[in-house]
Amino acid sequence: MTQAYFRTDMLPPRVPPRGQRGALKWLRENLFASVTNSAITVIGLAIVVWLVVQAFPWFAHSVWNAKSLAECRDIVHQTWGPDASGACWAVIHERWNQYLYGFYPMDAYWRPNLAFLLMLAALAPLLFTHLPRQLLWYSAAYPALGYWLVWGGTAWAMVAILGGFVAGWLAFTLVKRISAGLAVAVAVLAAMGWWLFLAAPVTGALAAVAPLTLDFVPSDRLGGFLLSIIVGICGIVFSLPLGILLSLGRRSDMPLIRTFSVFFIEIIRGVPLITLLFTASFLLSYFLPPGTTFDLVLRVIIMVTIFSGAYMAETIRGGLAAIPRGQYEAADALGLTYWQAQRLIIMPQALKISIPGIVSSFIALFKDTTLVIFVALLDPLKGITDAVRGSAEWNGVYWEPYIFSGAIFFIFCFGMSRYSMYLERKLKTDHR
Amino acid sequence: MSLADSPSAGSFRLSKLLTDKHYRGYTIQFLFLILLGGAVGWLANNAVQNLDRLGIAPDFGFLWNRAGYDISMKLIHYTNDSTHGRAALVGLINTLFVSVLGCVSATILGVLVGVLRLSRNWVISRLMTVYIEVVRNVPLLLWLLVIFAVLTESTPAPNEFRGANPTAQMWFWHNVAVTNRYVALPSPEFWRSLGNVDLGIFLVSLDLMALIAVIVLAVLGDRAWRRRAHRVQEATGRRPATWPVTLLLFVGAPVALLAALGFHLSAPVMKGFNFTGGILAPNPFFALWFGLTVYTATYIAEIVRAGILAVSKGQTEAALALGLRPGQTMRLVVLPQALRVIVPPLISQFLNLTKNSTLAAAISYPDLGATLGGITLNQTGRALECILLMMLAYLAISLVISVAMNLFNRSVRLKER
Numbered sequence: 075m076t077q078a079y080f081r082t083d084m085l086p087p088r089v090p091p092r093g094q095r096g097a098l099k100w101l102r103e104n105l106f107a108s109v110t111n112s113a114i115t116v117i118g119l120a121i122v123v124w125l126v127v128q129a130f131p132w133f134a135h136s137v138w139n140a141k142s143l144a145e146c147r148d149i150v151h152q153t154w155g156p157d158a159s160g161a162c163w164a165v166i167h168e169r170w171n172q173y174l175y176g177f178y179p180m181d182a183y184w185r186p187n188l189a190f191l192l193m194l195a196a197l198a199p200l201l202f203t204h205l206p207r208q209l210l211w212y213s214a215a216y217p218a219l220g221y222w223l224v225w226g227g228t229a230w231a232m233v234a235i236l237g238g239f240v241a242g243w244l245a246f247t248l249v250k251r252i253s254a255g256l257a258v259a260v261a262v263l264a265a266m267g268w269w270l271f272l273a274a275p276v277t278g279a280l281a282a283v284a285p286l287t288l289d290f291v292p293s294d295r296l297g298g299f300l301l302s303i304i305v306g307i308c309g310i311v312f313s314l315p316l317g318i319l320l321s322l323g324r325r326s327d328m329p330l331i332r333t334f335s336v337f338f339i340e341i342i343r344g345v346p347l348i349t350l351l352f353t354a355s356f357l358l359s360y361f362l363p364p365g366t367t368f369d370l371v372l373r374v375i376i377m378v379t380i381f382s383g384a385y386m387a388e389t390i391r392g393g394l395a396a397i398p399r400g401q402y403e404a405a406d407a408l409g410l411t412y413w414q415a416q417r418l419i420i421m422p423q424a425l426k427i428s429i430p431g432i433v434s435s436f437i438a439l440f441k442d443t444t445l446v447i448f449v450a451l452l453d454p455l456k457g458i459t460d461a462v463r464g465s466a467e468w469n470g471v472y473w474e475p476y477i478f479s480g481a482i483f484f485i486f487c488f489g490m491s492r493y494s495m496y497l498e499r500k501l502k503t504d505h506r
Numbered sequence: 507m508s509l510a511d512s513p514s515a516g517s518f519r520l521s522k523l524l525t526d527k528h529y530r531g532y533t534i535q536f537l538f539l540i541l542l543g544g545a546v547g548w549l550a551n552n553a554v555q556n557l558d559r560l561g562i563a564p565d566f567g568f569l570w571n572r573a574g575y576d577i578s579m580k581l582i583h584y585t586n587d588s589t590h591g592r593a594a595l596v597g598l599i600n601t602l603f604v605s606v607l608g609c610v611s612a613t614i615l616g617v618l619v620g621v622l623r624l625s626r627n628w629v630i631s632r633l634m635t636v637y638i639e640v641v642r643n644v645p646l647l648l649w650l651l652v653i654f655a656v657l658t659e660s661t662p663a664p665n666e667f668r669g670a671n672p673t674a675q676m677w678f679w680h681n682v683a684v685t686n687r688y689v690a691l692p693s694p695e696f697w698r699s700l701g702n703v704d705l706g707i708f709l710v711s712l713d714l715m716a717l718i719a720v721i722v723l724a725v726l727g728d729r730a731w732r733r734r735a736h737r738v739q740e741a742t743g744r745r746p747a748t749w750p751v752t753l754l755l756f757v758g759a760p761v762a763l764l765a766a767l768g769f770h771l772s773a774p775v776m777k778g779f780n781f782t783g784g785i786l787a788p789n790p791f792f793a794l795w796f797g798l799t800v801y802t803a804t805y806i807a808e809i810v811r812a813g814i815l816a817v818s819k820g821q822t823e824a825a826l827a828l829g830l831r832p833g834q835t836m837r838l839v840v841l842p843q844a845l846r847v848i849v850p851p852l853i854s855q856f857l858n859l860t861k862n863s864t865l866a867a868a869i870s871y872p873d874l875g876a877t878l879g880g881i882t883l884n885q886t887g888r889a890l891e892c893i894l895l896m897m898l899a900y901l902a903i904s905l906v907i908s909v910a911m912n913l914f915n916r917s918v919r920l921k922e923r
Contacts, residue, residue, distance in 0.1 A: 104628040111627050118629040255524060330535040334542065344904035345897045346861035348875055352896075356889035360556045361549040441645040448867060455648050456868060472655050480644045487643035 135160025138167055142467035165471050166478050169462050173479060176297015176452045182226075182289065186300050189223040192216065193307065214239075224296075224304065225369075226288035230280040234273040238265040293371040297452030299482060304371070306440040309378040313439065314432070316379060317386025322416065324391055335387070342384035348448050350377040355449035374446055382439045389435055393428030394420065426501050433494035437487045454479045557890075566895075568886045569594070575881050577872045578788050582708035590882045595707070597877030598899055604791065604873065605860040605903075608798040612859060613852075615799055616806025623811055634807070642804040646862055649801055654793035654869040661686045665779045681773045683781060688788045690774035690781040697768025713767055720763050724755040731755075790871035794863065802859045806852065813848035814840065853911035857904050864900075874899055 092098060106112045135154050140146040146162035154160065166173070175183060196216035199209035218232035242265035249257040281287075296304070323335030342350075354373040359366075397420060405415035425432070447453045452461065459475040462468050522529045557563060569591035576586050580596045581603060623634040641649065662674035664685045676683045683690040700712035731751045739745040774784030817840050825835040866873040867880060874896060883892040 104626060107626065114625070114627050115629050118627075118633050122629075122633070253524065328531050328535045328538075331538055334538075341901065344901040346864040346875075346900055348864040348867070349879070349893060349897050349900065352879060352883075352889075352893050356883070357893060360553045360890065362556075363552055364555055364559055437643070444645045444647045445865070447647070453647075455645060456651060472659060473652075476648060476652055476655075480648045483645055483648070484640065484643045488639065491643070 132159055132161050136163050137161070138163050140164035141168070143469065143471050144467075162471060162474055163478075165462065165468050165474050169468070172458050172462060173298045173454055173475075175300045176458065177295045178291060178297070178300065179289070179295070182291065185223045185226070185288065189220045190303070192223075193220060196220075222288065224291070224300075225293075226290040228277065228281050229286035229288075230277045233280065234277045235269070237276070238268040238273065241265055241268040293369050293451075296371060298454045298458050299479075301371070301446065301451060302440070302443040302454055305375055305378055305443045305446065308375045309382050309439045309443075310436050312375075312379040313382035313386050313435075316383030317390055318421065320383060320387035321390040321394060324387065325394055339384045339387050342381055343388070347378070347381050347442055347445055350381050351445060351449045353377065370449065370451065374449065374451065378439065378442070381442075382435060385435050385438070386432065389428045389431035390424060392431060393424035393426075396427050397423050429494055429498055429501070433490055433497075437490050440486060440490070441483065454482070553890075562887070564890055565888075566891055568882075568888050568891070571886075573882065574885070577877060578870070579791055579872055590878075590886065593882060594874065594878040594895065597872055597874040600791075600871070600877075601860070601863055601866075601873040601875075602903070604794055604798070604866070604871070605863050607795055608802065608859050608863065609856045611795070611799040612802035612806055612855075615803035617810050619803055620807035620810030620814070623807060624814060638804045638807055641801060646797065646801045647865055647868055650793055650797040650865055650869050653797050653800075654790065657684075657789045657793055658686045663687075664690075664776075664781060667776050667781075668779070681771065683774060685781075686789070688781075688786040689792060691785045691787060692771035692773045693783070693785045695770055695772045697770065699767065716763060716767070717760060720759050721756075724759050728752050728755050788871070790866070790869045793869050794866050794871045794873075798859050798862060801862070802855055805855050805858075809848055809851045809855065810844075813844040816847045817843045849911065849915045853908060853915070856911070857907055860903055860907065861900065 089095065090099075093102060105115045131154075135150050135158055137146045137149050137160055140149060140162065141164075143162060143165070146160075146164055150158050150160035150162075171180065171183070175186060178186065193216065196213040199205045199207070199213055215236060218236050222229050222232045242261040245264035246257045246261035249260045320335050320339055323331050324339065326332050326335070351374060354377040355370060358373050362368075401419055401423065402415070405419045410418065444453045444455045447456045452458050455476070459479070462475060463471060518529070523533045524530060570589050572586075573588055573590045573593040574586050575593070577584055577593060577596050579600060581599050582596060584592055584596045619634050619637065622630050623638065625631050625634075661684050664683075664687060666672060666674040667676065667683055667685070674683075674685075681692045696713050700716060702709040702711055703715075728748075728751065732748055735746050735748050772783055774781040774786065821839055821843065822835055825839040826832075830838065863873055864875045867876050870876065878892050878899075879896045883889055886892075
């Protein structure tokens, strides 16, 4: 029997030495691999500990209910001793409505709230492609609805403005069979004709029959995150089509259009947003027919859109440049027209490639909405905080408002960047 | 874009203006030109009418009028008797000053953070991730306001440094005082100064020029010495040590120059309720500089990280296999390739930093937007001229930066043969 000489079963693997497994191994490899590494770890931990030790008591001694900063400090001193310092979140508790709505009339808060909810509903069919396509009609009508809800006035004015688009679309579908170019011209004429001649009498007549009016709220009453979100969302929604057009213009075969696009993009990208906002606030009225003025917030939105559109154009141009020439040739071979090829073949791919850049532009735009303070609109960072600090009760409060509005901005921007990562993963079609 | 671009054969017919792809281009451009011309004409006509009505013809003469306001930080001579034009120049120089300093410090911090974020050390890479995500997802304006608030709220007033037993202490052996209005720094002085040269617009210190000349010479000399070392290496196979010469040129020569000129620091001294002597740098400057640095560094860090990750691992392994030391691998193999990815977005970050410096107005740093686009505009009411000049100045800065960086970019670009 030589059987006994051989082992017939496998030996189970031995457990690694204690330093080579579990938490200890992880610690050694990730934190204390070498002397320098250990030193960096210790320094890093020291910084974290120092920050926590410095900030923790301040947060722990938070006061949520007080009528003024002095009362806040009294409460902190009474509860935690004369040397204690504590956060006074009462300022947010008392003035949160100004941070969210600025000086919007309090009894009308339901209007921006409703507009916000309806906006989410209008954005849904744009963001989620499996929703019924008919909802896009609602999305198209939303800007007028949102404007009416926030600023007020008569609803029929908005209906009349939308009517121009409907008139243009009707004219376009009627003439389309004859010639597409002609149809565009006729559609523009029809819309213009409606707005110039028919809109005012129709508005008057409809308003006389059924007055659908909300109290008018002037723009200087808007402020805080309401203003930021209005400017931000409008800029985002309008700058994307502008950017697409500009990027196509920059890659166009037609020298005139290409030159115009290049100049437009480079000039806008070469100047700071503040100069454009100054233009909106000081200069734009010079370039309009004498006597016309229009709302400062609208002017700011136009400038922000132009500014962001130029950046968007460069981002999308990057995406366009990454598309292989074969795609264009394939579109030509299929007999698609320029716009069909762009819509069905080129743009879906180009936009997909440029998603990270587009979303960073969106984030930058949203952060830049705070710059409206330089044209005396009440942004949530400085405008509202200065207004709050200007009152006798809250004079001297610094960190709490900054932390509060900073946190809201962080949530929005961080959320957007995470959404773009999700979108990138979802749209990834190559198999690597 | 398409292959069917070539004009179709055959004679030209009028209908081809709409149907032929080639001729349709002309039609579209013609229409576009008409529309553009119409729009520009309409805007210009409106502007002429409006300016006429207000009785203000565009005129840049106000630039030569007395400004009448003080500027808290000026790098060239300026008093409130100077002209608006000079005030604008002071503002422009302040903008350039903070932008250049910001670009340098943001690059240093950004590279450091970007490399540390790639570190295998868990604590430090997480810390850097948190820093990057928190800072870049919050508006720059907030960081400027916060840093400015820290500088003004948690520092002592200048008069607390007074007396034999002051309540506040100066730093660095009584050389630096951080107060709630300014930071008092020692100023560089020379016993045997070479004097200044008056360029008409501003004075140029010959001492500074001499120092720059010596450093330029040192760079040239160092390069020549390296070339010589290279030749020796080619000929004999042994590379002579270059570092002693480098050290001598870059440290020895400037130190010798400074010693010859009698360089010394003159510390600020308390006189009355304020510091005199030294350099009193206003807090808004530091707030703006730190804010721009901390904010832009997060973007640069991400660019650097992406650049380093873009160099494939095989390159490092190949370099190590060839026997290069880790330092050499980094310097000769990884960095040149990473730079190619890093430089173009880095340029746009420098441009962004310069444009973001206009946020100075929020913390009352006297940059171009605060002098020309702020006080001058409000005093004279010349909005059109002021904003036009401001835009031109920023366009020029942007153009110069992008041209300079594109030249550099070309030198590190992949040489395709």
